[in-house]
Amino acid sequence: xxDAELAAKLAEDAGALLLKLRDSSVLTGRELGNAGxxxxxxxxxxxxxxxxxxxxxxxxxxxxxxGRLEKDRVWIIDPVDGTREYGEGRSDWAVHIALAIEGSATxxxxxLPSLDLTLRSDLxxxxxxxxxxxxxxxxxxxPAKEAVAVSEILDADLIPMGSAGAKAMAIVRGEADIYLxxxxxxxxxxxxxxxxxxxxxxxxxxxxxxxxxxxxEETYLPDLLxxxxxxxxxxxxxxxxL
Numbered sequence: 160x161x162d163a164e165l166a167a168k169l170a171e172d173a174g175a176l177l178l179k180l181r182d183s184s185v186l187t188g189r190e191l192g193n194a195g196x197x198x199x200x201x202x203x204x205x206x207x208x209x210x211x212x213x214x215x216x217x218x219x220x221x222x223x224x225x226g227r228l229e230k231d232r233v234w235i236i237d238p239v240d241g242t243r244e245y246g247e248g249r250s251d252w253a254v255h256i257a258l259a260i261e262g263s264a265t266x267x268x269x270x271l272p273s274l275d276l277t278l279r280s281d282l283x284x285x286x287x288x289x290x291x292x293x294x295x296x297x298x299x300x301x302p303a304k305e306a307v308a309v310s311e312i313l314d315a316d317l318i319p320m321g322s323a324g325a326k327a328m329a330i331v332r333g334e335a336d337i338y339l340x341x342x343x344x345x346x347x348x349x350x351x352x353x354x355x356x357x358x359x360x361x362x363x364x365x366x367x368x369x370x371x372x373x374x375x376e377e378t379y380l381p382d383l384l385x386x387x388x389x390x391x392x393x394x395x396x397x398x399x400x401l
Contacts, residue, residue, distance in 0.1 A: 160210075161281070161284075162211075162258050162266050163266050163268070163279060163280060164281075165210055165211070165280035166256040166257065166258060166266055166267060166268040166279070166280075166319040166351075167256075167268040167277055167279050167281075167282075169203055169206055169207070169236075169243040169256045169257045169268070170254045170255070170268040170269065170270035170277055170351075171201060171268075171270055171272075171277050172202065172206075173199040173203055173238060173254045173256075173270065174254050174271075174272030174277075176198060176199055176202055177195050177198070177199055177239060177254070177272055177273050178273070178393070180194065180195055180198055181195065181248070187246065187248075188245055188246045188247065189243075190246075191225075191245070191246040191247055191362045192239065192242035192243060192246035195238075195239050195240055195242065195245055195246070195338070196219075196220050196239050196242055197219070197220065197241045199220075199222060199238035199239055199254065200218055200220035200236075201221075202258055203218070203236055203256070204216070204218065204221060204314050205233050207236075211232075211234065213232075214230060214232045214233060214234055214258075215227030215228075215230030215232065215233035215234070215374065215400035216234050216236075217231065217234070217235045217236070217296065217346060217347065217374065217378065218235075218237070218238065218343065218347065219235045219236070219237045219238070219328070219347045219348075221240055223378065225376075227374060228374065228376060230374070230399075231260060231261050232258060232259075232260055232322075233259050233373070234256070234257065234258055234259075235255075235257045235258075235259055235346050235347050235350040235351070235373060235374070236241075236255060236256050236257070236347060236357055236364030237253075237254070237255040237324070237347040237348060237351070237352075238254065239252060239254065240252060240253045240254065240255050240322040240323055240324045240325075240347075240348060241253060241321040241322025241323075241324070243321070244321035244322060244325075245389040247398065248375065249272055249273070249321060250271070250273035250319055250325075251320050251321035251322055251325040252271075252272075252273070252322045252324075252325065253269050253270060253271055253272075253322050253323075253325050253328070253352075253398065254269070254270040254272065254324075255267070255268075255269055255324055255347060255348075255350065255351035255352065256269075256270075256351055257350035257351035257353075257354050257373075258266045258354075259346075259350060259373035259374050260336070262362075262372045262374055262375070263372075263373065264349075264350045264351070264353040264354040264357065264371065264373055265280075265354060266280050266282060266354055267279070267280045267350065267352070267353070267354025267355045267358075268280070268351060268355070269327070269328055269351050269352055269355050271312035271324070271325065273330060278328050278331055278332075278355045278359075278369070279355065279358075280354045280355050280357070281358070283358050283359045283360075284331070284332075286325035286359065286360055287330060287331055287332065287333040287359060287360075287361065287387070288333040288392075289336055289387045289389070290336055292314070292315070292316065292326075292337045293308045293314075293315055293316070293337060293390070294315060294316045294317075294318055294334075294335040294336050294337070295309070295315045295316070295335065295337040295338070295339065296318045296319075296326040296330070296335045296337070296338050297310075297315075297317050297318070297319055297326075297327050297344065298318070298320075299319045299320060299321055301342060302319070303339065303340055303341040303342045305339060305341045305366065305398055305401055306339040306340070306341070307392055308397075308401055309337075309339060309394060309397045309398060309401075310399055313337075313393075313394075313397075315336070315337065317381070318335050320397055322341070323340070323344060323348045323349055323352060324351065324352050325379065326338045326340075327349070327352030327353070327355070327356055327385050328352065328355070328363060328365065329358055330356060330385050330386065330387075331355060331359050333363065336386060336387060336390065337384075337385075337386040337387075337390060337394060338383070338384070338385040338386065339366065339384050339386075339394065339398070340366075340382055340383050340384075341366055341381065341382040342381070342382075343379070343381045343382075344379075344381060344382070344383070345378045345379055345380060346373050346375070346378045346380050347378075348380070349371070349380065349383050350373050352385070353371055353385070356385050360388070361385055361386065361387065361388070362384065362386050362387065362388045362390075362391035363383065363384070363385050364383070364384050364387065364391070364395075365382055365383060365384070366382040366383065366384050366395070366398050367398075368395045369393075371383060384398075
């Protein structure tokens with residue numbers, strides 16, 4: 160398999176495992192989320208060590224090691240992005256599988272298992288449609304203050320949603336137009352979504368306009384902007400002016 164095919168297969172296999180676990184388990188809420196995280200992570204780590212033993216690896220659910228910093232190719236994964244949503248039986252959670260090459264989000268797959276859908280960097284679907292009235296995806300529980308402020312200026316509708324992957328894929332799927340986040344994330348939260356969004360022609364950057372860099376010693380990557388290219392400069396300027 161190519162790297163992109165492997166990313167998609169792993170995302171889909173983990174998604175299937177998670178759905179089976181949720182459907183058959185007596186666990187709910189946080190306990191189910193924790194069980195799903197472990198089961199999916201164990202499967203993904205074993206598969207990547209078997210299929211790409213020479214590559215580096217960074218997972219939310221595994222202890223980080225400095226060895227990955229010596230690698231040009233590093234798999235960055237989030238076995239369950241939106242553990243809370245998964246445990247609550249919602250659909251807005253995702254599985255992230257990405258390959259960063261020399262610090263860039265090069266290859267990615269984001270599975271939305273509850274929707275039976277996987278978005279891939281190597282198989283872009285039709286270009287996402289931009290709505291005449293802009294729509295912004297924000298956190299269900301704590302919308303970023305910058306996003307709320309920008310939405311008011313743009314007169315954009317806010318769409319509360321769970322995981323970062325679900326939000327980013329809402330832009331790719333044409334269900335929203337702007338994902339502006341400033342509340343804190345890590346590399347595994349957005350590497351795969353960024354790879355997929357960029358492959359679909361969308362703008363992806365930090366909220367100061369800087370590049371998103373991966374496989375860094377510090378994995379904290381607190382903010383990002385994903386939107387249509389025609390809106391990027393305006394949104395960045397508005398954030399700068401806040």
